[in-house]
Structures are given as structure tokens and as C-alpha cells.
Amino acid sequence: MDFDNDIGKPWRWTEEDGTVVTRGAAWSAPGCHPTGCGIKTYVKDGRLVRIEGDENHPVTKGRLCVRCLTLKDFTYHPDRIIYPMKRAREDRGLDKWERCSWEEAYGIIAENVGRIKEKYGAETLLAMTGTGRMTQMAGVGAHRALGTPNGCYAQSGFACYGPRVSITQYLLGAPYPEIDFAGGLPGGYDDPQYQVPEMIVQWGKEPLVSNGDGLFGHAVLDLVKRGAKLMCVDPRLTWTCALADYHLQLRPGTDAALGMAMLDTIIAEDLYDHDFVDKWCYGFEQLAERVATMPAERAADICGIPAEEIKEAARAYANAKPASIAWGLAIDQTVNGAQAGQCILSLIAITGNFDVPGGNILQDIFDGSGDKVVAGLGWKLLPDELKEKVIGLEEYPAYVNMMLRAHADRALDALETDIPYKIHGIWFGSTNLLAPTCSAQPKRWYNAAKDLDFNWVNDIFMTPTAMALCDVFLPISSCIEQDSIVPTHYGGTPNYYSALNKCIEVGECKGEFYNYHDMGLIVNPSAWTGDNACTPMEFIDDYFVGGTGMNHAKLREEVTHQRVVGYRKYETGHLRPDGMPGFNTMTGRLELYSYAFQSFGEDPLPYYVEPPFSPVSTPEVAERYPFILTTGAREYAYFHSEGRQIPYLRELVPEPLFEVNEADARAKGIKDGDWVRVENQFGFCLLVAKVTNAVKPGLVHAQHGWWFPEEDGEAPHLFGVWKSNINSLVPHSRNGKLGFGAPYKCLLCDFRKAVPEDFENVDVEGVDQPGMPKHKYDDNFYRLDKDESYQGASPAAGEGE
Amino acid sequence: MGRYGLLIDYEYCSGCQSCEVACKEEHGYPVGKWGIRVFNDGPWLVDEPHDWNWHKIPVPTKLCDLCADRVAAGREPTCVHHCLAQVMKFGPVAELALELEKKPNQVLWCPR
Numbered sequence: 001m002d003f004d005n006d007i008g009k010p011w012r013w014t015e016e017d018g019t020v021v022t023r024g025a026a027w028s029a030p031g032c033h034p035t036g037c038g039i040k041t042y043v044k045d046g047r048l049v050r051i052e053g054d055e056n057h058p059v060t061k062g063r064l065c066v067r068c069l070t071l072k073d074f075t076y077h078p079d080r081i082i083y084p085m086k087r088a089r090e091d092r093g094l095d096k097w098e099r100c101s102w103e104e105a106y107g108i109i110a111e112n113v114g115r116i117k118e119k120y121g122a123e124t125l126l127a128m129t130g131t132g133r134m135t136q137m138a139g140v141g142a143h144r145a146l147g148t149p150n151g152c153y154a155q156s157g158f159a160c161y162g163p164r165v166s167i168t169q170y171l172l173g174a175p176y177p178e179i180d181f182a183g184g185l186p187g188g189y190d191d192p193q194y195q196v197p198e199m200i201v202q203w204g205k206e207p208l209v210s211n212g213d214g215l216f217g218h219a220v221l222d223l224v225k226r227g228a229k230l231m232c233v234d235p236r237l238t239w240t241c242a243l244a245d246y247h248l249q250l251r252p253g254t255d256a257a258l259g260m261a262m263l264d265t266i267i268a269e270d271l272y273d274h275d276f277v278d279k280w281c282y283g284f285e286q287l288a289e290r291v292a293t294m295p296a297e298r299a300a301d302i303c304g305i306p307a308e309e310i311k312e313a314a315r316a317y318a319n320a321k322p323a324s325i326a327w328g329l330a331i332d333q334t335v336n337g338a339q340a341g342q343c344i345l346s347l348i349a350i351t352g353n354f355d356v357p358g359g360n361i362l363q364d365i366f367d368g369s370g371d372k373v374v375a376g377l378g379w380k381l382l383p384d385e386l387k388e389k390v391i392g393l394e395e396y397p398a399y400v401n402m403m404l405r406a407h408a409d410r411a412l413d414a415l416e417t418d419i420p421y422k423i424h425g426i427w428f429g430s431t432n433l434l435a436p437t438c439s440a441q442p443k444r445w446y447n448a449a450k451d452l453d454f455n456w457v458n459d460i461f462m463t464p465t466a467m468a469l470c471d472v473f474l475p476i477s478s479c480i481e482q483d484s485i486v487p488t489h490y491g492g493t494p495n496y497y498s499a500l501n502k503c504i505e506v507g508e509c510k511g512e513f514y515n516y517h518d519m520g521l522i523v524n525p526s527a528w529t530g531d532n533a534c535t536p537m538e539f540i541d542d543y544f545v546g547g548t549g550m551n552h553a554k555l556r557e558e559v560t561h562q563r564v565v566g567y568r569k570y571e572t573g574h575l576r577p578d579g580m581p582g583f584n585t586m587t588g589r590l591e592l593y594s595y596a597f598q599s600f601g602e603d604p605l606p607y608y609v610e611p612p613f614s615p616v617s618t619p620e621v622a623e624r625y626p627f628i629l630t631t632g633a634r635e636y637a638y639f640h641s642e643g644r645q646i647p648y649l650r651e652l653v654p655e656p657l658f659e660v661n662e663a664d665a666r667a668k669g670i671k672d673g674d675w676v677r678v679e680n681q682f683g684f685c686l687l688v689a690k691v692t693n694a695v696k697p698g699l700v701h702a703q704h705g706w707w708f709p710e711e712d713g714e715a716p717h718l719f720g721v722w723k724s725n726i727n728s729l730v731p732h733s734r735n736g737k738l739g740f741g742a743p744y745k746c747l748l749c750d751f752r753k754a755v756p757e758d759f760e761n762v763d764v765e766g767v768d769q770p771g772m773p774k775h776k777y778d779d780n781f782y783r784l785d786k787d788e789s790y791q792g793a794s795p796a797a798g799e800g801e
Numbered sequence: 802m803g804r805y806g807l808l809i810d811y812e813y814c815s816g817c818q819s820c821e822v823a824c825k826e827e828h829g830y831p832v833g834k835w836g837i838r839v840f841n842d843g844p845w846l847v848d849e850p851h852d853w854n855w856h857k858i859p860v861p862t863k864l865c866d867l868c869a870d871r872v873a874a875g876r877e878p879t880c881v882h883h884c885l886a887q888v889m890k891f892g893p894v895a896e897l898a899l900e901l902e903k904k905p906n907q908v909l910w911c912p913r
Contacts, residue, residue: 001892004875050826053883064883066822208815208885218885221813239816242844242855249851309850636817648822651832693844693853 005055005062006040011501011559019044023054023559025498027486028133028512029430029460029478030067030074031639035211036486036498038560039068043503048072048480057560058496059183059216066636070648075478075506079461079645079709082507085473092450093468093715102508105472106522112454112471113146113523116424122148123389124424126411129153130431131160131438131640132213134484134512140543141429143404144378144527145520149390152406154431154445155438157735157742158399161213163332165492166402166740167341170596173584174575175492177348177360179324181219183488183495184361184563189226193567196226197358199320203233203344204255204745205328208240209634212328214488214495220326229320231313233258234330235630236659236701237694246313249696250303252630253334253611253746259343260606261299261307262314264291266350271318273352280570280583281349283593283604290605302608302616318351322358329632330745335734335784337741339606342594346606349590355568363492364565364574365584368547377543379404381527391420396739398600409733409742412441413780415448426469428457430476430512434465434718435641435707436631436727440742441682443728444777458515461645464721467713474519475509482511483537483552485544494565497545499555513540602737611746612734612784613680618748625680625748627664631726632704632744645709656706656724658687658751664698665691668752675754678702680747683728686754686762700749702726716763723762733782804911805867807881808897809859810888812906816841816857820880820889827868827879836864837880859889861912867891 012022020043025036038057042050051071055062074080084105085097100108116124127142129151142151153162165176179200185191200220207217224230224243231246232238233255241247250258266272267288277284296314300307317323327344331337353359379387391414392407393400399407406414415423426449433439434446449455449469456472457465466473479486479500487497510518517536521528528534534542541551555561566572570590573579582588586595598604610617614628637643637652644650658676670676672691677684678700687702695701704727708720722728730744784790816839824836843855859880861867868878872891876882881889890897894911901909 001896003877052879055882061887062882063885063887064819064823065817065885066819069819069822069826069883072826208817218815218817218887221815221886225813237844237853237855239855239857242853243813247851636819647832648825652818652822693846 007056009056011499011556017044019049020503022501022503023056024480024501024503025486025560026068026479027484027500029476030071031130031133031642032067033132033211033213034486034488034490035214035216036488036496036560037064037068037216038062038498039064039480041480041503046504048075048504054559058186058188058562059181059219063218066649066652067639067643070646071478071480073646073648075480075504077461077645080506081460081462081473081475082509083475084508087471089454089471092471093718095467095714097473102510102518105474106519108472109456109519110522112425116453117147120422120424122146123150123386124421125150126406126423126426127151127429128426128431128433129429130433131155133430140378140516141427142378143382145516145524146427147382147524147527149382149386150406150411151404152408152411153438154408154411154433155742156409156440156730156732156744157335157740158403158408159332159740159742159744160329160438161332162403163337163740164327164341166398167338168345169402170398171342171345171585171591171594172362174362176213176489177354177362178215178489178493178495179326180358180361181215181223183216183219184565186562186564189222193357195322195358196223197228197320197322197324199229199231199317199323200224201231201233201317201323201325202240203325203327204330205326206234206238206240206634207326207328209636210328213490214493215326229316231317235699236633246316248305248309248313250305252628252699253336253614253743254303254608255331255334255340256336256343256606257294257299257302257608258305258310259340259347260291260294260608261296261310262317263287263343263346263350264295265311265314266318266347267291269315271315272350276352277350280590282587282589282591284350286605287346287592290607294608317347322353322356323351324353324358324360332741333632333744334746335612335736335741335743336609338597338602338736338738339608342606346592349592354590355570357567361494361567362569362575363494364569365577366574367494367563367565368545378527381532392739398602399739407739409735410781412445412448412732416444416777417780423452425452425454428455428459428465428470430459432459432463432465432641434468434721435463436704436725437640440727440730440744441732442725443683443722444732458512461709462713463641464707464713464718468715468718474515475507476515477506477509477511480504481506481509482514483556484511484513484540485552485555487544491544494563496560496562497555498560499552499558501556501559513543600738611743612790613743613748614746617790621681622748625750626698627749627751628699629678629680629702629729629747629749630699630745631702631730633701635703638705641705641707644707655688657690657703659690659692659695659701660751661693661695661697661699662691664700665689670753676751677754677758678726678729678749678751680729680749682731685725685728686723686758687726700751723759731779732777733779734784737785804894805892805913806894806897806909806911807861807867807878808890808892808900808907808909810904810907811856811858813886814839814857814859814888815886817885819883819885820859823879823883827871828864830864834864835862836866837861858908861910865912867913
């Protein structure tokens with residue numbers, strides 16, 4: 001049956017009844033990754049009346065997830081903050097906000113920032129950011145708008161995307177290599193240039209739900225329907241794992257051992273691509289020798305997967321041509337993630353799946369998009385003496401030089417100890433870091449930030465973080481209230497970029513980048529005047545699509561622009577700035593043996609090391625806390641801490657869930673729907689049991705992001721932010737050797753049925769850590785890789801050669 | 802006019818619940834009322850080690866009007882339009898029955 005549609009319609013038209021329909025793309029807010037799904041907004045008399053998916057979008061084709069379907073409810077929610085607000089410093093934690101003008105808000109910020117800069121130096125200001133949203137680019141906010149080198153993403157070890165991006169840069173000289181889902185090709189899956197992969201591997205990733213970083217997740221399902229086999233590497237059984245042809249259900253945090261064993265099988269059985277290895281890889285012999293120390297039989301013991309399953313999976317991947325690996329957040333959320341990532345890149349490389357149709361694709365270095373995203377044009381404007389003061393630079397250059405941000409754990413150390421210097425103020429850029437989103441030990445962040453001289457925030461709703469800590473609140477626009485641009489993977493993959501097209505105004509809300517510009521003009525004028533002068537629109541154009549010849553005015557007509565960049569760019573010279581064939585590395589080859597890692601004191605080859613807390617590395621801790629805890633799996637309903645106040649979303653997942661196997665639940669007398677108290681050596685929280693086979697006996701999973709907008713917002717309750725705060729159980733400063741990674745997905749815990757007293761103490765317990773000196777913790781500046789007791793416990797902590 | 806229905810390929814329904822929410826937005830059904838709901842069967846083990854039964858099955862409710870207003874305006878129902886997994890089809894039952902014949906793990910609903 002045929003239906004009418006809007007295929008081929010312009011970016012904006014008016015219907016007979018006067019409704020203005022605008023095509024555009026979504027990004028944030030409401031928060032999501034830069035996947036840029038196509039949307040159509042229907043606006044009548046200046047008010048959004050409905051939203052639909054835009055069938056013109058070359059990838060999403062009209063499909064839309066629940067977060068954008070409820071955009072109208074989000075946009076006009078009665079609790080949304082739509083005017084700037086101020087509050088006296090002594091009233092932090094109290095609902096004593098007063099509406100003010102943008103001028104007054106900027107005036108207050110300018111006065112405080114000016115005073116702090118003059119008295120203590122610009123580096124004593126931190127610019128904290130959240131993930132995925134437009135505002136995640138600490139670079140532009142911190143460096144250019146504020147003039148501090150200390151942009152900071154609060155997640156311990158930057159355990160989200162940053163490690164993967166950096167590892168790839170060091171080994172390949174390119175950004176994260178996404179699976180090829182034909183996003184850049186006009187014919188999509190049927191494009192003559194494209195080949196449907198014979199196999200897609202989802203490794204520590206569930207893209208259907210997460211749409212990670214610009215991969216429209218349901219493209220994986222589209223490809224499965226077109227014949228791609230699916231392999232999942234995941235400790236949990238997700239819906240896609242059940243659908244998959246192979247499911248490697250490994251113990252959390254053992255990915256590097258599995259990767260080494262798969263490499264060993266492929267090399268030992270001569271299933272690798274000799275031609276690609278000979279021509280384009282460096283260090284194959286050394287890699288082969290190293291992975292031979294991890295045969296499948298050994299990995300089987302470590303990972304808890306039969307050796308034959310590992311070998312079969314390795315063979316299946318190696319024999320599938322082409323095949324792609326989507327490697328996800330779980331790789332970042334272990335201290336051994338750099339090595340796991342190294343294994344995955346090596347697997348893609350030695351099977352010849354780099355930059356081939358249907359494989360893992362790389363960015364064209366001359367494509368001109370995304371090259372300013374990290375640097376944000378602001379870094380080069382900072383004086384050298386400020387650049388040298390970025391927190392963590394000396395200790396973790398591999399992290400800080402690549403991300404151009406303060407090291408997250410060292411930033412908390414600085415807040416708690418005043419080393420290397422005292423921090424005087426924080427700008428929270430759309431981050432709700434007290435909620436269990438990114439920061440480890442959020443009560444420590446709360447303690448450390450609540451008495452600073454001046455804090456301010458930009459966001460959509462009054463969050464626990466804003467209520468607890470801030471003096472000025474700047475209201476931010478949703479994605480349909482501003483003209484802007486969304487590039488998949490922040491520009492780092494050759495897929496597409498799209499226009500955000502403004503169609504309504506709400507209160508006095510302002511887009512993130514417009515705020516950077518306007519605030520920057522007042523608090524850091526040299527970066528926005530003279531040679532650096534630009535309009536907000538010019539700033540956005542330059543930032544997102546600077547070198548491409550594209551701008552928003554042109555892009556708006558097209559709405560989504562597919563980038564169509566060629567394959568096998570190591571042959572065509574499109575991976576190196578000098579235009580020569582090869583990879584953009586020291587050796588000109590893809591480095592299976594990494595000189596870059598070696599230069600940072602890291603082992604140049606992959607190795608396996610146990611999670612910092614596991615039945616193997618800390619049997620005494622495991623005796624007290626016998627369950628392996630993994631956190632943070634995505635839900636369709638929510639983007640991290642967002643969405644709990646949207647009725648249709650909350651209805652989908654009303655309570656913070658804790659997945660527990662039926663056998664374990666029965667042994668503890670816990671039924672589905674019971675509140676449970678989950679705890680470990682670092683903290684506790686209260687969650688609602690979901691009894692399910694999705695986790696094996698001995699493994700539990702906790703949702704993240706929870707707070708309760710319907711509850712009392714004032715301190716100490718803060719919308720119940722401590723009640724179900726799983727990040728209370730995540731330790732500070734347990735990072736990999738390069739400073740990357742933290743064990744969010746591989747911890748230990750125990751749990752029991754909750755009792756009423758548990759709820760009474762939840763707000764105060766741990767907040768002030770009675771008996772502990774307020775700003776000293778025994779793990780400030782802790783280095784896991786220098787802790788001999790930890791090294792001794794790990795079976796294969798490889799040393800540099 | 803013959804009867805119309807929804808053909809759903811539950812082999813590939815990912816359980817994203819876009820159909821539920823799109824329907825609520827379209828019809829203004831409050832929290833606690835639905836025009837379509839996704840039911841969950843699984844995961845339960847069919848066979849060791851990895852053969853699981855896990856189906857998500859969208860089921861139209863008494864409130865499903867097959868998007869009569871949209872269809873009258875020539876548009877497909879909103880659940881069909883927004884389905885992330887693209888597993889829903891709307892049309893005359895006779896047409897959909899032919900589709901049903903072609904592939905297993907589908908279900909044909911006739912809510913009205």
C-alpha cells in the first residue's frame with residue numbers, strides 16, 4: 001500500500017492551514033550523540049505542535065527514537081528553566097533562585113571571573129562538560145570562551161570515547177574508525193560502492209540503544225536483515241546478543257585477553273591478510289610473538305569463555321570479508337582499555353578490514369571537517385605559560401595533549417588538595433556530574449566544589465548539580481531553537497553532517513555556541529575581537545565544517561550532506577598531511593607495535609592486566625563483595641541523567657534498575673521490584689531489583705544517570721541524587737598507565753534487600769565523610785600502575801621492552 | 802472497504818518502544834493508556850549455550866484506531882513511520898496476508 005510522504009520537499013514549507021513545517025536534524029538538547037537524526041517540526045503561531053521523523057534523511061529515513069518523539073514535552077515542560085537566574089553564594093543548595101537578564105547574568109560572571117583571573121590566574125577556573133551534547137567540547141568553552149587551559153570532562157580516566165579516539169590517533173594517526181554503514185554514500189546500502197559486511201562485531205557496545213557518537217545504531221539491524229552476521233562481545237545478554245550468531249559472554253574487564261587470543265588464533269592458523277600486513281602494518285612479528293603468550297586456552301580461564309568458542313569466533317571474524325568491529329564504551333571503562341583497543345585495531349588491521357567498503361572506515365585528512373573540534377580554535381589563543389599549567393600534563397601527556405583537557409582525576413585531586421594549585425571556580429557546561437553520569441565519587445566532587453568562590457552553569461532543567469553548587473544559571477536552547485550544525489562523530493568519520501534549523505523560540509534560551517560567543521566576548525574578549533572577531537553563525541560554521549567549503553546557510557537547504565569520501569585512503573595519500581600513501585604515524589604504517597605508546601612509558605604491545613578489583617586481583621575484597629558489578633548500559637528512554645521529568649519517558653523506565661540473576665535473587669530473598677541496597681568498599685546506593693537472565697549468576701548490572709526531579713530539590717536531598725547514585729561505588733583515580741580508563745564496568749559489590757533505615761540515611765551518609773580530613777583522601781594522586789600490591793596480583797602485567 | 806491491519810516482523814523488533822510513544826503523542830493518550838504496547842518474552846534459554854528466545858512483540862490495544870486521521874490524509878500510521886527497526890507495515894489485510902506467507906516470525910494484527 002502506498003502512502004503520501006514528504007520526500008523531495010524543501011527544508012521549509014507552509015501547509016494550507018498556516019502550519020510551518022521545517023526539516024532539520026536533532027542533536028542536543030535534549031541530549032544525544034551527534035547522530036543527527038532527521039526531524040520535521042510543525043509550528044503554528046510560533047508554537048511547536050508536532051514533531052515527526054524526516055523520511056528524507058538518507059540514514060534514519062523517518063525513524064525516530066522516544067527521546068525526539070517527546071521533544072514537544074521536553075521543550076514546553078513546566079519545569080524547564082527558560083530565563084537566566086541568579087542566587088547568592090551563601091544560598092547554594094537552597095531554592096532561592098531569582099530571574100535576571102542575560103546582561104546581569106553575564107555581568108555577575110564577568111565580575112567573578114575577572115576577579116579570580118586577576119587574583120589567582122585563569123588556570124584556577126575549571127570548565128566542566130558533559131558528554132555527547134554540543135557542549136561537550138571543553139576546548140571551545142574553556143580555552144576560548146573562558147581563557148583557562150583547564151577544560152575538563154569529569155569522568156575518571158576520561159572513560160568514554162576519549163581513550164578510543166586517542167588510542168586510534170596514536171596507532172593509526174586517524175580518528176576513531178567507525179563501522180561502515182554507508183552513511184556517507186548517497187545510495188545507502190544499495191550504493192554501488194558499498195558492500196554489506198559479512199559480519200559486524202559489537203564489542204562492548206550496544207549501538208541500537210546508544211547511537212554512540214554518530215553511529216545510527218539501528219543501521220546494524222538494517223545490515224543484519226541484509227545478511228550480515230552478528231557477533232557480540234558482552235558480559236550481559238542484550239537483545240542483540242540473543243539475536244547474534246556469536247555471543248562471547250566474557251567476564252567484565254577481560255577484553256584485552258580475549259582480543260590477544262583472537263589475534264593469536266588468526267595468526268597461528270594463518271587466517272590473516274598477508275598483503276595488507278606486508279604493505280601497511282608495522283611490528284607484525286612482535287605482535288605475533290606477544291599474542292602467542294595468550295593462547296585461547298589461557299584466555300578461556302581469564303575470560304570465562306571456552307577456548308573453542310574463542311577460536312571459532314576468531315576464525316569466523318577472519319573469514320568474513322568484509323567485516324567490521326564496532327567497539328564501544330566498555331573498552332574505555334577498564335584500566336586495560338588501551339590494550340583492548342590496541343587488540344581490536346590489530347584485528348581490523350591484520351584481517352585487511354581497514355577503510356574497505358563494509359569494513360571500518362577512516363576520515364579523509366583533507367576533508368576539512370572536524371579538525372577544529374578538539375582544539376576548538378581556542379587552544380592556540382592561550383598564552384604558552386597557561387598551556388603549561390593544564391592539570392595533569394606532566395603526569396599524563398598521552399591524555400592531556402590529545403584531549404587538550406585537564407586530567408579528570410587530577411582535577412578532583414587539585415580541588416581536594418590545592419595541588420598543583422587551588423581551584424577557585426567552576427563552569428558547569430550542561431553537565432550534571434553529581435548525578436551518576438560521569439564523575440566517580442560524586443559526593444567528593446560535591447564536597448570539593450560546594451565552597452568554591454564562584455560556580456555557574458548552563459543547562460535545560462534545574463539539576464542537582466545546579467541546585468547544589470551554582471550561583472548563576474544560563475538557560476540553553478533545544479536543537480529546534482537554534483541554527484547550528486551536527487557532524488557525526490564530531491566530524492571524525494566520513495559519514496554526514498546536518499543542519500539544525502531554528503523554528504521556535506522558548507523564553508530567553510540561547511544555543512550553546514551562541515552562549516560561548518556572547519559570554520566569551522565579555523569574559524575573554526581578546527579571543528573574540530580583532531582578528532578573532534566573528535558572528536556566532538560564523539563561529540559555528542568555522543568550528544564544525546571549517547575546511548569543507550560548506551556553511552549553515554548552504555547546508556540548511558540540503559539539510560543533510562553526505563561526505564562521500566573514498567575507500568583505501570592509505571593507498572591514495574588521503575590519510576597523511578603530506579599526501580603520501582600510508583598512515584599518519586611515525587613509521588608511516590599502522591603501528592601494531594606502537595612507538596607512540598613506548599614514548600609515554602607504556603608497553604608498545606598489547607598485554608592483559610586484571611581489573612583493579614576482581615576475584616583474581618583482590619580475592620580478599622571479593623570475599624566481602626562477591627558480585628561483579630557492571631554499570632551504565634543504555635536505555636532508549638534516557639540520555640544519561642536526562643529525561644526523568646518527561647512523563648512518557650519515565651513511564652518506560654520509572655525506577656533505577658539493578659539487574660540480578662534469578663538464582664542470586666532467590667538466594668538473597670529478593671523479588672522483582674524490591675528495593676535493594678548495593679554496596680562496596682567505596683560507597684552504596686539503593687536500586688530496584690530486576691530479576692533477569694540478562695546477567696549470569698555472579699554478575700549484576702546497575703543503571704546510571706538517576707535522580708528524581710519530582711523530589712525535594714534543596715540540599716541535602718538534592719532531588720534524591722544520592723539515593724540511587726551508582727557512581728558512589730566507582731573509585732577515584734584507578735586509571736590505566738596512560739591516564740585513560742577507569743573501572744566503571746568491572747567492579748565488585750554485594751547487595752541485600754533494603755530496609756527503611758537505608759532510605760533515611762541516604763542523603764547524609766558519606767557526604768561529609770565524618771572522621772576524615774575534609775580535603776584529604778588516601779587515594780589522592782594514586783597510581784594503580786605503580787602500586788606493587790596490584791601489579792603482583794595481576795597475572796600478566798606486561799612490561800615495556 | 803476491506804479490513805486493515807498491522808503486519809509486524811517480531812524477529813527483528815528491537816523493543817525500542819518508539820511505536821508506543823509515537824502513538825501516545827499522536828493521540829494524546831495519558832500515562833497509563835496506550836494505543837500499542839510492546840510485550841516482552843524472554844530472555845529464556847532454548848538450548849545451551851547461546852540459543853535464547855527473546856522476542857519483543859508490539860500489540861495494538863483497544864485504543865488503536867490504526868491512525869484513522871493520518872490514514873485519511875494519505876499518511877501511514879505513526880507507529881509504522883517511526884519504528885526504528887522498520888518491522889511494521891500497514892495495509893489491507895488481504896495484501897498483508899500475502900506478505901505474512903513469505904516470512905516466518907511475523908504477526909498480523911487487525912485491531913478494528
